[in-house]
Amino acid sequence: MTEFPEGAPCWADAMFKDVGGAKTFYGEVLGWTFGDAASEFGDYTLAYRDGKAVAAIVPPMPGGEEPVSQWTLYFASPDAAATAEKIKAAGGELVMGPMQVGTFGSMVIAREPSGALFAVWQPGDHQGFEKVGETGSYCWAELVTPDPGKADAFLTKVFPYGSQRMETGEDPATGMDYRAFNLGGPEHPVLGRMSTGTVQGTQAPARIRVYFAVDNCDEAVDRATKLGGQVHDGPMDSPFGRFAELSDQQGAAFVVIDPGTTVGEMPTMT
Template identity: 70%
Template structure:
């Protein structure tokens, strides 16, 4: 079982008004299968890829009218201590640390610019059982209109090193404000931070974009559209893989990436 370093993304789940529709959508787009709903925990239903746990879906709590969205969880050895760090760094704890049976302890928070995220202190449930392979979590980026707030917050809460991506001579990267956060120095990148420009409609709040790996980006986009999803960006080739940003048929944003199809040289990074 994988043990996740503090600050590393370790789990993702999403709340859907229509869980069965979500299961059909992601079952086709990402090849997921689903376990039995856990009635003891609000019908929380785990998703599997090749028999390994990769995410979960859950209906909203009764009386809660929440939008469908993905939530990324970061590993912590002590959720209560992380909650205090979040508060002292200017973030907001939306849901205080809560023990989930013997599985672990969770909390939900917002970083100061508004993006929602989770923290997971593992018990029996360690988190993703595979990553970086088709059908599994691959990467994540904080999209924010106030990058200075996010940049100041994240290293105060998690033990991150920070680097800035240099645009170089690539015209598509001109003016891009993108940083990478790593655990254990700069050798293990775990999270990106992208500044939201005018291309993002003002009604879209800051959010964390979760990338799932797929064997074929274009095929995944076609399947998403077939099920009522919408394409918002791409497919685009990059040194990291061919990727596209989507929303599912219930409005939850996510991205897909084929990491086996890469184009161009890796961008240079500098200390931020």
């Protein structure tokens, strides 16, 4: 089983009012199958691709507020409580935890200073993703934020990241503003950061976009729309793969990308 270094994305889950509908949607779009619901943990249900755990879905807690369906990305930590203190010291907000989840591990849910929700996972029996970068599994994520300076400072205070800016030849104030965070050097990027000014306008809320790999982007988009999903951006080509941003029929946004279909030269990072 994969062990994830501190700061590496290691898991993703989402809450759905209609769990059956979510199973149908992601089963068709990403080829997922699902395990039995863990009743002692709120019917938390693991999703699998080719027998490997790739994500999880969960219904809302009884009596709670109407949930907003969204994918939550977890970052690995050797000590969730210590990371929680770093989050607070760096200007973030703790939403839940630190809390022990049986023998599976410990978690924290938090918001970074520009507003994006994320989670921290200290592994126990559950290490995280069992498949990464392959069809039907997690392959990338990026923090999309209206305040990149604040987000960048936060990320490097909480996790042991180095970073590089993508050179696009554009003015960051008006064009593409993208930074990649790495662990152990530029050849090991683990997270992107994009200014919302390049995608939705400066008033768009901060969020983390989770990417799942597919064999064919256009076919995945077609399957999603036939099941009630919506296309928000794309499909479009890039040096990293052909991709599209979607939302499922319950409103949870995500990105599908075909990493094997690339167009253009890789950008310079400085």
